[in-house]
Amino acid sequence: MSKTKIAITLDEQFVEDIDRLVSENVFQNRSQAIQQAVDEKLKRLKRTRLAKECSNLDLAFEKAMAEEGLSEDLSQWPKY
Numbered sequence: 001m002s003k004t005k006i007a008i009t010l011d012e013q014f015v016e017d018i019d020r021l022v023s024e025n026v027f028q029n030r031s032q033a034i035q036q037a038v039d040e041k042l043k044r045l046k047r048t049r050l051a052k053e054c055s056n057l058d059l060a061f062e063k064a065m066a067e068e069g070l071s072e073d074l075s076q077w078p079k080y
Contacts (some may be wrong), residue, residue: 008034015030018030018033018034021033
C-alpha cells in the first residue's frame with residue numbers, strides 16, 4: 001500500500017505517550033503508532049456502522065426471507 005505524508009497537531013500529552021511507547025519498543029516510530037491507532041479506530045467505526053444497520057432490520061421479515069428458499073422442493077434447484 002502506498003503511503004502519503006501528512007502533518008497533524010496533537011496534544012502534548014499524546015506526543016509524550018507515543019514517544020514513551022516508541023522508547024519502550026512497542027512501536028518503531030511515531031508514524032507507526034499513529035497509523036495503527038487510526039487503523040484500529042476506522043475498523044471499530046466500520047463494525048459500529050454494521051451493527052447500527054443490522055439493528056434496523058426487521059427480524060421477522062429477514063427470517064421469513066431466509067426460510068423462503070428452504071420450503072421449495074430441492075429437486076427443482078439447478079445442479080452444479
